[in-house]
Amino acid sequence: MTETAVTPAQPVTVDEQELAPGFIGQNVARKEDRRLVEGQGVFVDDVKRHGMAYVHFVRSPYAHAAIAGIDVSRALELDGVYGTLIGEEVAAETEPFFQIAPPPAGDLKDYALAVGRVRHVGEPVVAVAAATRELARDAAELVEVDYEPLEVVLDPETAADSGRPQLHDEVPNNTIWQGNFDYGDYDAALAEADKVVRIKRLHFHRFSSTPLETSGAVVEYNRGTGQWTIHSNNQFPGFAIIMMAPALKVGMDKLRLVSQDIGGGFGNKICTHVQLVAMCLLARKLNRAVNWTEWRTDQHTANSHGNERVFLDVEVPVKADGTLLGFKSRMIDDCGAYTRYEPLGCIIWAQVTPGCYRWRHVRVDFTQVCTNKSPCGPNRGYSRMQHLWFTERIIDIVAQELELDPVEIRKRNYIRADEMPYETPNGCVYDSGDYARCLDEALKLIDHDSIEARRRDAESRGKLLGVGIGSTLDSGTNNFGQSTLVNPELQFSGNNEVATVKLDIFGEIVVTLGTTPQGQSHETTAAQVVADILQVSPDDVNVRAGHDSYWNSHAGFSGTYASQFAVTGLGAVKGATDMLADQIRKIGAAILGAESTDEVELAGGFVRRKDNHEAALPFMACGAIVNANNAVLPLELRDVTLNCRYVYVPPHQMPDKERKYGNLTLTYATQIHACVVEVDPETGVYEIVDYGAVDDCGIRINPQIVEGQVQGATAQAIGAATHETFLYDEDGNLLTPNFYDYHVPHALDMPALKTAYVESASPFTPLGAKGMGEGGGAGLSAVASALQDALRASGRPIVSDSSNPYNRVWELLRDPEQSRRLVDVEDR
């Protein structure tokens, strides 16, 4: 395969002619659907191999304990058990996983199985492989582990206090990372303020998107070549291989990651490299394919939670006219027992430092601690969602305490459309957007003009009605250079994604991607882009399903995460297709006797002369000539392969490590949501009676798919705001370890969602599109906002938590003063 990696020297700007009507912008039917509605998708647990073993993990029942001994002998005696793997073997055969954190936290040891100590309930201690799922579970019951329980650390706010037990010998005060962020001139802003609003504590709770398909893998080992084939649903193969190859002490090419269909990911399937390494060791040890399919209870207990975060000593300087000048806060983030993808979350929030607002003066003291809870990992809206919820809470609390209108205060402080592209206080460049217009659209969706009448109607029925707004950003196409702001020694920056497009011998157009879609419709949208450039139908474009390292269509950051496919993935598709189109024109010009490629064009599966449409060569003939009949070609065209590989690289620069300053992502999609709730003041039970979501992700490649992502992100945010929470008891046992106790929205729980859109093309991306899909967690903000508004009539309590199940609302109704003590207003 000819490889041509092209890196744009300058930001790719959008030429308006490129946006001519075609398949881009149309609701093209999904190419993925046929196999999925027929039950013919291939998810990881559908992969079967001869003699395959099923693996069950023996997991820790303690949140914190020393492992005094492990005895697997009774398990091995059971007929049909193939073998086991314990931590000591893992420690002998692998290196600890690479750590992103600088020392001392960077020195902590994280292995595929617990070595010597367990640090959270559900931590894998022993892996047992047997002939059937049931037998593996039986055998796991026979493994005897001798634990010596240790004192647990669960509260992030006291985890760093002196005298607390230490989770990792290498990590003093359980502190993974600490950093100060100081932008603008906060002291001057404070001096200039007419009023200062202080909020003692806000809390963002622990939950996760809980994809319906749990994590899993089928791993084969080839003894002859020393290569592993890893069928899995890992959603970030670029990161997984970087973590796994050094741990296994092999080259990256020894790890072939393969996936076809993935049953949702939402970030929760990024950090499965830990279990994948255990599977690799077992496959090699047993010389047998091994299947690991995570149990739902294990997914909740020990896979990947969203980060819990506390915002302490919040201070907000405000001018008399309602202009907010910025904020100050001490933030503590809890990453659970191991770091894995962390402490990247300690910088990723800074992509959206001022949220949607023109705040220029920000001072943040950010600490991340470890606790005896499930490790955290990226979760839809990763790290920015927590921060954006915080900015929206500031707005609504300030509005309530200073008796300002929540709509007006937003519009006064929103970054304006005429200020785009807008540089934030920490150097991020918001590419485009019109927040005020999105807000107007959202308010229209819920018929905001009628709110006071509806409030009175609700009162007449004994209900409290409230309206709330959530304004968030979905920042996408990471600049991995931001990792150097948490650890200056790291050698990561920029971003990339790969696609190949070829015209094969019988005229098939074949596309491969480096991504690992989990429902984001990459096959469809990639085909739309290819079809427009080659002037064919998306039906004529075969986009291979899934990901395979052996396609050679991946790079270091390949995967599906962090709202970027429409930029990076489709940027790569566009680049490769442009190359292929150029090559087809070259062949056409030569065969059709044209002087140059300017004299030919692509149309309907032909390359033809512009001056004589009858002089046309079908794509099939081009494919056949180049692949199987190339002696007819002039010598100067013998380098045409019709097999084009393109690496899209965004125009990122290195951020300034000292000042923690620079553009951390390429695009910033907007979500403005409006929510109406009715609360029963007797019980705290509430219902979302109206909901409007407005999204602006620039040019929409496929509006129906975009709307689907908006609906899904909104449902997850509403679920998290109302019922979903990972609660622990005082011993560190997870109280919501499955769908019985962890209530995700069902069809009856979801309000009717109304959606609208605004299209502010990104000036920085190949198609004017922005990454989207994570959704910024606007629903979490909108629900909190609406509840506070509804309860205003009942003692003006402060909604200070992102988790608001009925019992918490009832507590606010019962004792509003308790929450009001969190807030103080200083008049200057």
Added chain:
Amino acid sequence: MTEPVRGTRISVDVNGEIHERDVEARRLLVHFLRDDLDLTGTHVGCDTGNCGACTVIVDGVAVKSCMMLAVQADGASVETVEGLAGNGELHPLQQAFSSFHALQCGYCTPGMLMSAKHLLDNNPEPTEGEIRRAIQGNICRCTGYVNIVEAIAATARGEVSG
């Protein structure tokens, strides 16, 4: 004392085809379908009977196949997602799910389709509330249910042909 019976031979009609197999007494119907018959369209999403990804129709009743033993299906007639389409034609529900973008990752889809089919088999003109009730045992983490409800309603209205 006699040894308890640990397995037995069962005969099950799945999508019109009779399958005879020896199964362990504790084999779940979903694992019988997926692992013994290779009908992997029926999915497993939880271990508590909450998610509905494994929904099939057993003798005309929508059943979560992780909540039923294979031996209990002896002599029964089971419909799975693989049996929905016929002669290369999608079932109208399958077509509607695609047309209305009622699936993203597609993992809940087989169970969702079977619950929807059971609803329409028994209630050809459901209200929106009845549709939502019929699929409340099926969790979807991708769509927020908006388009799923629309797809089922459109099918009921006869607006979609397979």
